[in-house]
Amino acid sequence: MSPKTDLVTQFLHVISWIIFIGLCIKTGTLIFNFAFMQFHVFPVENLYLLLDLTKLFQQDEVIFGLLFSLAIGVSAMKAYTFYLITQIFSNLNLHKPFSEKISTLISKISYYIFFVGILGALSHRFSQGLAKRGYDVAAAGQFWNDYSAFLMMAAVVFVIAQIFKKGLELQAENDLTV
Template sequence: MNTKIKTKTRTEDMLTIMYVLAWVTFIGLLIHAGAILFSYGVSCVNPEGAKNLYKGMSLITLRQFSLWHYTLSVFLMVTLLSMKAFVFYLVIKVLSKVNLANPFKLELARLLENSSYILLGIWFVAILSNVHTDWLLKKTGVIQGERATEEFIIMAGLVFIISQVFKRGVEIQAENDLTV
């Protein structure tokens, strides 16, 4: 009896590792966003809760300055974290649908293209957050949140280009299927 043993290639192993890491990152971002939202809710009832919003992040000065600006800052933080988590959710979907024997699928191209649009949205929200932070810094001296935005526009562009390559791959693959 001739039995075939299927061995995983290095690429398949790497895709599996990336799939697990994407899940870990997705869950971590959701926990981070949830912890900030929960802490925000507590700080609305008890203003002292703003002293340790998440892992030592203190926005008590901002909370004392203005509840509205405090709420806006927390909203922008949670929005950024949620959008990042959504990108990793799309990465999980892409990685779960990758088939190395037939990699070019329109569904994957669309998921990649949607990821690029979400990354572009993250870039825009990060810019809004930075503008708000800069204004708050002038008024209160309080700095909060992430400051970098460049990587999101670069990632959005790269992922969009990859999605277009996948779309072209789908077209070529369809043409080859028709000629066989």
């Protein structure tokens, strides 16, 4: 491979690690805030509120817990998806790119992206229903407003996974004939 391709691959690997770490921090912050708001350890004013649902917490703690859990779930699945992407770059061999491990990782990524989109769509509908019932849930929308993009991305990555599987089959046939 050319040095330019190797440089781009390494750059993308670093970027995927940065995004993964950022999403892990975001998810950890959500879990931390959720736990401390549930157990009233610190006053809410002293927390770094990535998701401020204090009004909802005062209105209904069960709905607060459910909505916060949905935000944690979406964030955690996004983080895990980027972990899988880092694994692709770690296992990628550009001289022989079609491997069973890479094919499996691409398929997993398509499924997790699809799950992020589905959970985001369900969360979006749920929060819309809560808003119609008078709950203040506008702050939570930032975690699943991009669900339609994830659904479309899942379709594209799924097609790429199928093409990759076919490439793996062709490479295996080619290896047998040589």
